[in-house]
Amino acid sequence: MIPDDTTGNGLGVAIEAVDVRFATPSGALEALADCSLHVAAGSFTVIIGPNGCGKSTLLRLVAGLLEPGSGSVLVGGELPRAGDGRVGLAFQQPRLVPWRSTVDNVALPLDLAGTAVGERNDRARQALERVGLTAVAELRPRELSGGMAQRAALARALIGDPPVLLLDEPFSALDALTRETFDAELQRLWLEQRRTVIGVTHSVSEAVALADRVIVMTPRPGRVARVIEVDLPRPRPSEIAGSPRAAELEAEVRAALSEGRALELRPWAEQEGAA
Amino acid sequence: MTRIGAALASLAVFLAVWKAATLIGGYPEYVLPAPEVVGERAIRAIASGVLWEHGAVTLLEIVLGFAAGATTAVVTGIALGKSVLIERVLSPYIVAAQAVPVLALAPLLDIWFGGGLLARVVICALIVFFPIAIATMVGIRSTDPLLDEMLRSLGATTPQRTRLLEIPSALPVIFGGLRVGVTLAVVGAVVSEWAGAGTGLGVLINIANQGLFDTPLMFVALAALAIIGLVFYGLVVFVERRLVSQ
Numbered sequence: 001m002i003p004d005d006t007t008g009n010g011l012g013v014a015i016e017a018v019d020v021r022f023a024t025p026s027g028a029l030e031a032l033a034d035c036s037l038h039v040a041a042g043s044f045t046v047i048i049g050p051n052g053c054g055k056s057t058l059l060r061l062v063a064g065l066l067e068p069g070s071g072s073v074l075v076g077g078e079l080p081r082a083g084d085g086r087v088g089l090a091f092q093q094p095r096l097v098p099w100r101s102t103v104d105n106v107a108l109p110l111d112l113a114g115t116a117v118g119e120r121n122d123r124a125r126q127a128l129e130r131v132g133l134t135a136v137a138e139l140r141p142r143e144l145s146g147g148m149a150q151r152a153a154l155a156r157a158l159i160g161d162p163p164v165l166l167l168d169e170p171f172s173a174l175d176a177l178t179r180e181t182f183d184a185e186l187q188r189l190w191l192e193q194r195r196t197v198i199g200v201t202h203s204v205s206e207a208v209a210l211a212d213r214v215i216v217m218t219p220r221p222g223r224v225a226r227v228i229e230v231d232l233p234r235p236r237p238s239e240i241a242g243s244p245r246a247a248e249l250e251a252e253v254r255a256a257l258s259e260g261r262a263l264e265l266r267p268w269a270e271q272e273g274a275a
Numbered sequence: 276m277t278r279i280g281a282a283l284a285s286l287a288v289f290l291a292v293w294k295a296a297t298l299i300g301g302y303p304e305y306v307l308p309a310p311e312v313v314g315e316r317a318i319r320a321i322a323s324g325v326l327w328e329h330g331a332v333t334l335l336e337i338v339l340g341f342a343a344g345a346t347t348a349v350v351t352g353i354a355l356g357k358s359v360l361i362e363r364v365l366s367p368y369i370v371a372a373q374a375v376p377v378l379a380l381a382p383l384l385d386i387w388f389g390g391g392l393l394a395r396v397v398i399c400a401l402i403v404f405f406p407i408a409i410a411t412m413v414g415i416r417s418t419d420p421l422l423d424e425m426l427r428s429l430g431a432t433t434p435q436r437t438r439l440l441e442i443p444s445a446l447p448v449i450f451g452g453l454r455v456g457v458t459l460a461v462v463g464a465v466v467s468e469w470a471g472a473g474t475g476l477g478v479l480i481n482i483a484n485q486g487l488f489d490t491p492l493m494f495v496a497l498a499a500l501a502i503i504g505l506v507f508y509g510l511v512v513f514v515e516r517r518l519v520s521q
Contacts, residue, residue: 064428082427083430084430093421095421097443108426108429109429111439112435113430
């Protein structure tokens with residue numbers, strides 16, 4: 001666990017007794033109920049839970065895209081506001097604008113902020129370099145591979161240098177090998193900057209490989225079922241996934257996941273469809 | 276090259292069928308003149324300056340009417356697409372206005388707008404308006420909600436979202452409406468002239484048809500309108516190719 005005094009460039013995130021309901025044609029859907037979570041500045045937190053447990057909703061609260069029905073969300077002690085530059089969000093899909101080149105997609109946040117052209121171009125170039133996309137700067141999204149597109153999306157989320165980075169399963173559509181490379185890169189980027197990272201995943205091994213703390217959520221309505229501290233040393237090479245300690249932690253996460261399911265007394269199959 | 280070849284071949288077939296119809300039917304010239312008769316009449320109409328005198332007026336009406344109609348339609352379409360309230364309030368009037376034949380209203384509009392060029396432009400713009408406004412509304416609504424959420428997460432303002440996402444994603448559909456609209460601008464110009472103008476290709480059609488019984492001249496005017504329509508349509512397609520990438 002990273003203690004608070006080595007916070008680096010991050011901001012703390014405090015989620016307190018949050019309720020979120022969505023209106024649907026078949027009535028109100030309770031996504032989060034009395035959900036609380038504190039994330040230390042500069043730490044790497046991974047949230048894991050069944051489909052539809054409100055993981056993505058939680059990230060949208062922190063990104064300021066959504067307001068809780070009750071409870072409070074604070075980023076660095078202030079209410080989050082979309083576009084305030086304190087939070088970068090990478091979505092499950094790359095969400096690149098199809099008629100913009102890679103470099104123009106990466107520079108989109110700077111264009112929105114009205115950054116001067118010279119500075120914009122310099123920073124976009126650096127951001128592309130950091131994720132190894134310099135060679136494809138002028139290509140359109142449809143010409144990129146899935147991995148390249150996700151790299152571009154990550155570069156876009158990071159170009160404003162946000163103290164908090166939110167990852168909504170951005171690597172879930174990639175093949176296992178590409179994904180491992182990405183996880184390694186992500187860890188490297190994090191170790192360099194020590195921003196606060198909150199990620200969401202379905203993969204128990206990925207959660208343990210990346211996180212300081214794994215947050216296990218209950219099925220809908222989501223709340224935190226368990227917090228598991230991951231005491232593996234850093235930097236973590238990909239082989240660490242095979243170590244006995246990692247295996248123990250993974251078993252602990254799996255146990256917490258199935259406990260959460262049992263608590264709800266609902267069949268697993270019912271959760272599957274409702275992402 | 277093959278495209279030009281295909282166009283010329285289809286023109287040749289069209290003229291051949293036309294010529295064959297006049298030969299087989301043996302119609303008098305005032306019912307269906309042969310292509311070469313119309314061609315010869317066209318040369319005389321150009322030489323005497325009568326075609327240009329009327330054509331120039333109609334061209335101006337088309338350009339101004341299309342510009343005015345398309346601009347208002349795109350602005351209205353954006354508003355309709357972005358606000359359900361505006362759509363609820365405005366769309367019944369827009370649809371009702373579209374259902375009323377402009378041809379019937381044209382004489383009144385002519386009086387209201389002074390009977391000059393302004394009246395011509397207003398009538399033409401009215402006819403152009405509907406398909407472009409509807410296309411724009413549909414286009415704006417077809418914006419990818421995932422991209423919109425991405426832009427909101429970056430703090431994009433409403434004008435920024437419209438400019439950077441909604442209009443570019445609506446553009447292919449808007450151009451669909453502009454293609455329909457530009458051909459309707461030709462029809463609109465003629466309808467507006469029939470409401471009481473002194474010059475224009477629509478007026479020339481009436482003079483040739485009902486005054487002079489000069490059917491070949493009427494065909495010359497019709498051909499001129501067709502060519503104007505083709506050229507403007509081609510211009511819209513040209514601009515579309517430059518603006519709509521992918």
